[in-house]
Amino acid sequence: MAKAKRYSDDKVLAAQKKLRGLAVKQAGRTRSEVVDFLAADIRKAVQQGYSLKDIQALLLEAGISVSLARMQAMLNGQDEKSDDTVTPANEGVPRVLAEEARSVTNSSHASANGFFRERR
Incomplete structure (x- = not known):
């Protein structure tokens, strides 16, 4: 069986100093x-x-x-970074129009919910 190699404290501390002195390679954003x-x-x-x-x-x-x-x-x-997101049905529609469509849809649902409640 091979004997494990031992390193002196001086060598270990010198290596530690070098590692801590390394600059960041991936600088910037x-x-x-x-x-x-x-x-x-x-x-x-x-x-x-x-x-x-x-x-x-x-x-x-x-x-x-x-x-x-x-x-x-x-x-x-x-x-944009996430590839697993679900694309909305109104993709490509200007934001103002998409918001108007959402408000019309929400008011339609509210009307329908009121209709069903009255019929019960």
Whole structure:
């Protein structure tokens, strides 16, 4: 049977010092992380009247390339990072129209529920 190799405390401490001194290899953020990090600022700029194209140009001047679709998804509260999400039936419909459709559907359900309650 082979004998286990033993290391001196000096060698172990020297190795520990080297490991602790390592710099982070994956520095920076992904585009998705940048949009998430800047979400509040992007929303504020939109509320102040700036278009997503204006914001995209400003980010590009700062050296950050972000798609309009990614920023729109962030504004609509969607998460593009998840591949297993169920796409809504009103995908591609402007948000205002989708909200109107939802309110009409909800009021229709309320009317139908009232109808059924009265008939019982």
